[in-house]
Amino acid sequence: MRTRIPAIILLWLLIDIYFYKAIQTLSPRDNISIFYWLFDALLTSAILISAFTRSRRFISWLMALMLLSFVPKLVGSLILLLEDITRLFRGFPPRSYAVSEFVLIVAFAFAGLLLFGITRGRHYYKVRRETLFFDDLPEDFDGFTITQLSDIHSGSFSDAKGVQKGLDLVNARQSDIILFTGDLVNNQANEMDPWIDAFSKLDAPYGKYSVLGNHDYGDYIRWETKAHQQANLTRLKQVHQQIGFKLLLNEAMPISKNNAEIWLIGVENWGKGGFHKYGDLEKATAGVPDGAFRILMSHDPSHWEAVTLKHHQPIHLTLSGHTHGAQFGFEIFGFKWSPIKYIYKQWAGLYQKGGLYLYVNRGFGFLGLKGRVGMWPEIAVITLKKK
Structure with missing residues (x-):
């Protein structure tokens, strides 16, 4: 499992970067960027420390937080990818504000489902x-x-x-x-x-x-x-x-x-x-x-x-x-x-x-x-x- 963690985190980082395009479209302010990346940096560090020190105390909750972060962004990124395919044939105009809003709505909906599963689904x-x-x-x-x-x-x-x-x-x-x-x-x-x-x-x-x-x-x-x-x-x-x-x-x-x-x-x-x-x-x-x-x-x-x-x-x-x-x-x-x-x-x-x-x-x-x-x-x- 430990050998797979760098690949998992790399995939997570790539999805993070791509999903961030929707955040930038809706709110280009720097304080949003700081909060967005600080959360992922702290969570990634905690997961790496737990994995390589074989600490089991918090790993389940860290996995849950990672799932809450990764899955909604993955679903949102798929929508962004569809938009980018259409932009390719339209000469790459600016990203649609409405599409980015829709991406965030879908991401929050999936986050709600995940939160239910983690807190009540067991x-x-x-x-x-x-x-x-x-x-x-x-x-x-x-x-x-x-x-x-x-x-x-x-x-x-x-x-x-x-x-x-x-x-x-x-x-x-x-x-x-x-x-x-x-x-x-x-x-x-x-x-x-x-x-x-x-x-x-x-x-x-x-x-x-x-x-x-x-x-x-x-x-x-x-x-x-x-x-x-x-x-x-x-x-x-x-x-x-x-x-x-x-x-x-x-x-x-x-x-x-x-x-x-x-x-x-x-x-x-x-x-x-x-x-x-x-x-x-x-x-x-x-x-x-x-x-x-x-x-x-x-x-x-x-x-x-x-x-x-x-x-x-x-x-x-x-x-x-x-x-x-x-x-x-x-x-x-x-x-x-x-x-x-x-x-x-x-x-x-x-x-x-x-x-x-x-x-x-x-x-x-x-x-x-x-x-x-x-x-x-x-x-x-x-x-x-x-x-």
């Missing part, structure tokens, strides 16, 4: 529903409902009422089963201590099941010894038990209803690139009978195309998380966009190949940026139907 929960049809779903499971949670990141929580609002929405769904697809904490098991009682009250008649995510292993902080890190993971597994979730570690188990059953499979984290590949789908499915209906919990959605779709036993439904939808983007009229799409092919919502489905949850919590903008925290409800 608990602006959205219940998203999908109904999936399968030829070979056992008749007894027709209408079976799953509530999926992912990426809780309890170490980022500070607002008990906000978190409880989300948990109440989960229980209000009255789903048959609750499945959690990893990242219960940011790094350490004790981050869950204040939230054990609240999460233990989640309830579903066919139980609650979970898997580990990449953050749950404690790989992103320094430990005194490897034994301390292992002890932390052992404690985290106990926390899953305390909140009533059966943790599946490269294993599978049947979910029975009347005289029928479906199989729930859970693998440890398997991620592309530099992420650890603890997950073992072969081991997890070793005891699953042929012809069974299978649901897989796998934290990282890249596991789906890389491994799951190639497996000799078809996995009817895979549930993942991990991406958070970057906690930033927009979804409107069926169209969705987030910068995370340039890293993950499957990054939010439902995907289908050859009758096999993947659902990528946008996450319940947040990490890094203390908020969400456009990619609101999610509670997914999936209904299984017999085709």
Whole structure:
């Protein structure tokens, strides 16, 4: 991340310079210029100091301020670019005062949206529903409902009422089963201590099941010894038990209803690139009978195309998380966009190949940026139907 910071700041500076053209058109006074550049200079210095000294205390708020500064200017600059294209064919007349006013109005509107996301978006929960049809779903499971949670990141929580609002929405769904697809904490098991009682009250008649995510292993902080890190993971597994979730570690188990059953499979984290590949789908499915209906919990959605779709036993439904939808983007009229799409092919919502489905949850919590903008925290409800 630190190696990318100079490039990010360079892009920010270029956008700043370009957006400043609108400011100059509306108000050429020097005091406006001083304030405009002083704010960015102070913010840039603070970000660089925090990044290169590895200080985590203020980095989330600095990221939020950077987003508030950069995104509105980026949107405004796109409008200015369109104006400059027309000016090119008109012999470059002076910049339009009206266009510059419009640019500032749009920039302030985006800043308002960002401010809402940073201050309120972290608990602006959205219940998203999908109904999936399968030829070979056992008749007894027709209408079976799953509530999926992912990426809780309890170490980022500070607002008990906000978190409880989300948990109440989960229980209000009255789903048959609750499945959690990893990242219960940011790094350490004790981050869950204040939230054990609240999460233990989640309830579903066919139980609650979970898997580990990449953050749950404690790989992103320094430990005194490897034994301390292992002890932390052992404690985290106990926390899953305390909140009533059966943790599946490269294993599978049947979910029975009347005289029928479906199989729930859970693998440890398997991620592309530099992420650890603890997950073992072969081991997890070793005891699953042929012809069974299978649901897989796998934290990282890249596991789906890389491994799951190639497996000799078809996995009817895979549930993942991990991406958070970057906690930033927009979804409107069926169209969705987030910068995370340039890293993950499957990054939010439902995907289908050859009758096999993947659902990528946008996450319940947040990490890094203390908020969400456009990619609101999610509670997914999936209904299984017999085709």
